[in-house]
Amino acid sequence: MTQQEKYILKVSNLSIGYRSKKHTSTIASNLNISLKSGNMVCLLGKNGIGKSTLLRTLTKVQPQLNGDIFIDEKNLKSITNNELAKTLSLVLTERLPDSSLTVFELVALGRQPFTNWIGYLTNEDMEIIYAAFEKTNTKHLMNTKCYELSDGQLQRVLIARALTQNTPIIVLDEPTAHLDLHHTIRTFSLLKNLASEFNKTIIISTHETNLALQLADELWLMSASKFVSGETSQLIENNELDNLFDSELIYFNKTLKQFTISNSK
Numbered sequence: 001m002t003q004q005e006k007y008i009l010k011v012s013n014l015s016i017g018y019r020s021k022k023h024t025s026t027i028a029s030n031l032n033i034s035l036k037s038g039n040m041v042c043l044l045g046k047n048g049i050g051k052s053t054l055l056r057t058l059t060k061v062q063p064q065l066n067g068d069i070f071i072d073e074k075n076l077k078s079i080t081n082n083e084l085a086k087t088l089s090l091v092l093t094e095r096l097p098d099s100s101l102t103v104f105e106l107v108a109l110g111r112q113p114f115t116n117w118i119g120y121l122t123n124e125d126m127e128i129i130y131a132a133f134e135k136t137n138t139k140h141l142m143n144t145k146c147y148e149l150s151d152g153q154l155q156r157v158l159i160a161r162a163l164t165q166n167t168p169i170i171v172l173d174e175p176t177a178h179l180d181l182h183h184t185i186r187t188f189s190l191l192k193n194l195a196s197e198f199n200k201t202i203i204i205s206t207h208e209t210n211l212a213l214q215l216a217d218e219l220w221l222m223s224a225s226k227f228v229s230g231e232t233s234q235l236i237e238n239n240e241l242d243n244l245f246d247s248e249l250i251y252f253n254k255t256l257k258q259f260t261i262s263n264s265k
């Protein structure tokens with residue numbers, strides 16, 4: 001295999017969903033993805049289509065129903081949890097169980113896969129932690145208890161923790177759901193910069209569709225009829241955005257490269 005064909009993430013014939021003793025509920029199937037490192041990907045799709053299910057499956061939070069997932073050419077099933085923590089960090093939107101940890105302690109926990117068994121933080125660890133506070137504009141919250149944070153502040157703190165984990169892949173499930181416009185754009189810019197400057201692979205599920213269209217190198221589009229992945233410009237060219245929302249209220253305006261309200265057509 002040549003260097004050019006090396007994929008940080010490769011997914012073939014993946015089926016995702018939920019399995020109980022009596023019943024299997026397939027949310028999506030026949031998903032295929034080939035992703036090179038250094039790209040920012042936005043996963044788009046309407047509510048309930050399966051974006052979180054896909055991200056949880058790719059990060060081994062829940063098992064796949066079928067198919068294969070390779071991360072850096074290793075089958076996800078054979079990657080240990082410690083190995084995975086050095087490769088991939090995950091930012092979820094759920095609130096933490098009531099935690100009396102301070103923000104500093106929570107963010108420092110991102111270094112756990114790299115510290116010794118008593119969690120001793122070296123000077124290098126401290127530098128990485130402080131850089132993460134700077135990048136996410138959360139330094140002033142360092143001594144705040146996590147349960148005292150607003151949803152938006154917590155979201156930025158969780159991104160800071162992912163940054164301290166310093167992994168080649170960062171997966172974020174709706175990272176800007178609670179952020180104001182300023183922090184939403186700041187977060188997207190930060191993530192874009194991590195991809196382009198530091199060769200990180202960033203995978204974001206989001207409802208910020210128009211922002212994603214402007215910033216993402218690649219899109220993963222999930223709709224009831226199909227899943228497509230590829231370069232943003234190519235997907236626009238191929239009219240793939242037209243199927244994203246089965247709504248008469250909005251349509252994809254190819255000239256503006258944005259979704260627009262239908263009556264302004």
Ligand SMILES: Nc1ncnc2c1ncn2[C@@H]1O[C@H](COP(=O)(O)OP(=O)(O)OP(=O)(O)O)[C@@H](O)[C@H]1O
Binds near residue numbers: 027
């Ligand atoms: N634990 C579960 N057991 C069974 N079904 C589930 C479970 N969690 C979610 N689902 C179902 O899976 C489907 C996809 O849900 P998912 O949360 O992945 O969608 P989503 O695209 O992330 O939605 P949203 O944009 O609203 O966050 C939904 O129909 C949901 O009801």
